Structures are given as C-alpha cells and as structure tokens.
Amino acid sequence: MSRAEIASKKEPSPPFNFQRARDALLEWFATNGRRFPWRDDPSPYRVWISEIMLQQTTTRTVLGYFERFLKRFPNVESLAASSEEETLMYWEGLGYYRRARSLRAAAVEIVERFDARFPSEYADVLSLPGVGRYAAGAIMSFGFDKRFPILEANTTRLHARLTGLLEETTKSSSQRLLWKFAEDWLPRETKRRVSGCYRNINGALTDLGRLVCSPVGPRCEACPLVEQCVANRLGLQEQTPVLKKKSEPIKRVDVALLIVRADLKRSDKVGEVIGASKSPSDVLLIRRPRNALWAGLWDFPRFEVVDSRFVKAKCFSDDASLSERLQFFLEEEVGAPPNDYRVGRTVATTRHSVTRYRVELHVCQLAGTSVNLVRAAEKTLFDSLASSVDSGERDELETKLRDPSFYARQAEELRWVPISSLSDYPLSSPGRRVAERLARFVS
Ligand code: SF4
Numbered sequence: 001m002s003r004a005e006i007a008s009k010k011e012p013s014p015p016f017n018f019q020r021a022r023d024a025l026l027e028w029f030a031t032n033g034r035r036f037p038w039r040d041d042p043s044p045y046r047v048w049i050s051e052i053m054l055q056q057t058t059t060r061t062v063l064g065y066f067e068r069f070l071k072r073f074p075n076v077e078s079l080a081a082s083s084e085e086e087t088l089m090y091w092e093g094l095g096y097y098r099r100a101r102s103l104r105a106a107a108v109e110i111v112e113r114f115d116a117r118f119p120s121e122y123a124d125v126l127s128l129p130g131v132g133r134y135a136a137g138a139i140m141s142f143g144f145d146k147r148f149p150i151l152e153a154n155t156t157r158l159h160a161r162l163t164g165l166l167e168e169t170t171k172s173s174s175q176r177l178l179w180k181f182a183e184d185w186l187p188r189e190t191k192r193r194v195s196g197c198y199r200n201i202n203g204a205l206t207d208l209g210r211l212v213c214s215p216v217g218p219r220c221e222a223c224p225l226v227e228q229c230v231a232n233r234l235g236l237q238e239q240t241p242v243l244k245k246k247s248e249p250i251k252r253v254d255v256a257l258l259i260v261r262a263d264l265k266r267s268d269k270v271g272e273v274i275g276a277s278k279s280p281s282d283v284l285l286i287r288r289p290r291n292a293l294w295a296g297l298w299d300f301p302r303f304e305v306v307d308s309r310f311v312k313a314k315c316f317s318d319d320a321s322l323s324e325r326l327q328f329f330l331e332e333e334v335g336a337p338p339n340d341y342r343v344g345r346t347v348a349t350t351r352h353s354v355t356r357y358r359v360e361l362h363v364c365q366l367a368g369t370s371v372n373l374v375r376a377a378e379k380t381l382f383d384s385l386a387s388s389v390d391s392g393e394r395d396e397l398e399t400k401l402r403d404p405s406f407y408a409r410q411a412e413e414l415r416w417v418p419i420s421s422l423s424d425y426p427l428s429s430p431g432r433r434v435a436e437r438l439a440r441f442v443s
Pocket residue numbers: 158161162212213214218219220221223224225226229230231232237
C-alpha cells in the first residue's frame with residue numbers, strides 16, 4: 001500500500017486510552033507472561049546481569065549462561081574481585097565481549113563508589129560502564145519497580161504498530177515519539193499503586209511484542225490491544241515498523257597459524273620467554289589486544305588476507321595457494337629467511353560470521369625456528385593492534401616492533417598452552433572451534 005493510499009484511509013485516530021489498554025494487557029500477562037530466573041527473583045544485580053546478557057542475544061541462549069554466571073559471581077563483590085580473563089571465560093560463546101569487560105568494570109565501580117550496594121538512582125545506574133538508556137530503564141523498572149520506560153526491539157515493534165508509525169524507527173523524531181509512548185503506558189506514582197506495577201507493565205509489553213506482535217505475521221486475533229491498534233485498523237502490519245536497512249555482509253579470508261612447540265627447529269631466548277609450559281604439544285596463542293575484535297580473549301595468531309591476488313575466488317581451494325600466501329607473509333611481512341620455516345598442511349577450514357563479516361578461516365601448521373615463528377605471531381598481534389589505533393600510534397608501534405626487547409615485554413600477550421588445557425582459556429569463538437578439532441585430533 002502506498003503512502004497516499006494509507007493517507008486516504010487514515011482518519012484521525014481516537015486518543016489512545018492507556019487505562020483500558022493497561023487493564024487488557026495485564027490480564028493477558030497474568031496467564032501468558034514468560035517466566036525467567038531474573039523475573040522470579042528480580043534483584044537489581046540479577047536484573048542488571050540478565051539485561052546486559054540479553055543485548056544482541058536471544059533469551060534461549062542467555063538462559064544457558066545466566067545461572068552459571070550467577071553461581072560463580074553471586075554478587076557485585078565477587079564479580080569485582082574476579083580477573084577480566086575469568087569473567088571472559090564465563091562469557092565465552094555469548095559474543096560481544098565488550099559487555100563482559102564493562103560488567104566487571106561496573107562491578108568495580110559499584111564497590112568503590114557505592115560501597116558494593118547497587119545504586120538505586122537512575123543517573124547513577126546510567127553512569128555505569130556498559131549501561132545505556134534502555135538498560136538503565138530496565139534495571140530501574142524491573143529491579144526497583146520504579147517508573148521508567150523501556151524501548152528495545154520487541155517494544156519498538158509493538159509501539160510502532162500501535163501508533164501506526166511509518167517513519168524509520170531509528171530517526172530521532174521517531175525515537176522521541178516511541179519513548180514518550182512507552183512512558184505514557186506507566187501510570188503516575190500514587191500511594192495506592194499496586195506493588196510490581198511498573199515491572200509488570202514493562203514485562204508485559206516486552207512479552208506481547210515477542211509472543212504476539214511478532215516481526216512477521218503478528219497474531220492480531222490473539223492480541224489484547226487489537227481494538228486500539230492503528231496498524232490493525234489500517235492493515236499496516238507489514239508496513240510498520242520501518243527498520244533501517246542492514247548493510248550487505250563483507251566476505252573476508254583469514255589465515256590462522258598453528259604453531260606447535262614440537263615443530264620448533266631449536267630453542268632460543270625468544271621462544272623461552274613466553275610461558276613456563278614445556279610440553280612438545282604446546283600450541284602458541286596470542287591474547288587479542290584491547291579495542292580489537294574479541295579483545296582480551298585468547299586466539300591462534302591470525303591475519304587477514306587483504307592482497308587482492310590472494311583473495312580472488314577459489315584462491316585457497318588448495319594447499320598450494322595457501323602455502324604461497326603464507327610464504328609471502330613470512331618472507332615479506334615478517335622478514336623470515338626462506339630456509340627458516342616450513343609451511344605444513346592445512347588442519348582446518350571453518351566459516352563464521354562476525355559483526356558484518358563472513359569469514360573463511362584457514363588454519364595452517366607452521367614449523368621453523370622459534371625466533372621466526374614467534375615473530376610471525378607477534379606480527380599478527382601487531383597488525384591487530386595497529387588496526388585499532390590511529391596512524392601516529394601506529395608509527396610508534398612500528399618503531400617498537402623493531403626493538404628486540406619488545407617481544408619480552410609482550411610476553412603477557414603470547415603463551416604456550418598444552419592442547420589439553422585449551423578448555424581453561426577464554427577463546428574467540430573460531431579459536432574454540434579450532435581447539436575442539438585439535439583436542440579430537442590428539443585424543
Ligand atoms: S493488533 Fe496486531 S499489529 Fe496491533 S499490536 Fe496487536 S499484534 Fe501487533
């Protein structure tokens with residue numbers, strides 16, 4: 001239906017009767033509302049953890065992580081006292097790892113600024129790392145039962161349809177209208193208000209958006225708000241909400257280096273400096289640098305293949321072309337003499353999506369002298385670092401890289417790890433898949 005056709009059908013809508021809508025909504029919620037552990041015991045701490053986990057992640061996935069995380073970190077103090085590495089370990093697989101680092105940083109702040117008591121003022125909650133307007137509203141309403149609106153994917157869709165909004169929902173004018181509508185659902189504070197009122201209304205709106213007003217084929221016949229819904233009255237369910245177009249995924253080819261201690265030609269100082277383990281089956285891992293993707297997690301040294309002559313379609317269809325690319329990387333980019341390394345076989349090829357990239361990852365075994373292999377790992381670390389800083393800092397890094405003692409200082413970022421201990425390390429998701437294959441290989 002064109003906008004002109006819609007406009008011709010559109011009569012001025014009667015004002016939305018929130019009181020009537022609330023009664024119908026809460027009656028529906030009493031029998032249809034979902035039960036979650038963070039709803040059964042909605043302490044601000046538990047609500048906070050659940051809300052951060054639920055960002056960009058489905059409820060079903062979060063359910064598998066929530067209890068385990070809460071068992072290990074039952075309160076703010078235990079989370080604040082943990083290391084970042086341990087927090088990441090309990091987050092591994094949930095993705096968007098910045099959330100885990102922010103959670104821990106916020107826990108430290110709560111201990112230091114609020115004497116380990118979860119803050120109950122909106123401005124204080126909003127000031128915590130990783131907490132935006134939505135999460136702050138959710139914590140205030142679900143955790144403290146205070147009058148704060150929320151607007152996430154489900155309620156955005158529901159409110160856009162109820163109001164017949166035909167503008168893109170991310171536009172600032174749409175956001176103003178949607179937040180105002182979300183707030184109008186919540187009755188003003190009175191001494192006689194029912195306990196749990198704000199928590200229930202926001203929970204009910206989220207559930208109705210998720211269970212009934214679904215993205216495709218909303219079940220209007222089962223909707224308690226059907227009488228007042230503009231989209232239903234005008235048949236606009238498919239036209240609203242108007243979402244921002246997603247950009248096309250970008251294809252990317254990465255190579256990961258499988259460097260096994262047994263494959264080192266000889267030991268030297270560079271090889272010795274990184275880690276105490278001395279098992280021949282140790283593999284070399286790097287810690288992903290801050291600001292890079294999977295920051296703080298461990299991974300196999302990897303680099304992106306950006307040279308057009310190597311990225312061409314089917315370029316890596318056989319080991320020979322991959323070997324040629326690795327040769328280029330080692331000789332031209334790392335500076336390894338040709339006799340000082342040997343490219344082994346490709347042990348795995350995996351495909352995964354991350355942010356807007358579709359990544360094809362080739363894991364290739366590499367043998368040689370430790371100085372060159374470690375330097376190769378360092379080079380991948382450097383490239384990850386360089387991609388996350390500006391050009392001035394990059395020049396500084398290049399200078400540091402030429403200084404041999406730079407490797408020693410990076411010892412914390414490189415580690416030999418026995419294959420049998422890979423499960424003790426928080427790994428990037430593709431790194432974990434590779435680790436699982438290696439574990440099967442050696443067992
Ligand atoms: S009537 Fe239909 S379109 Fe309107 S809110 Fe309910 S489910 Fe959504």
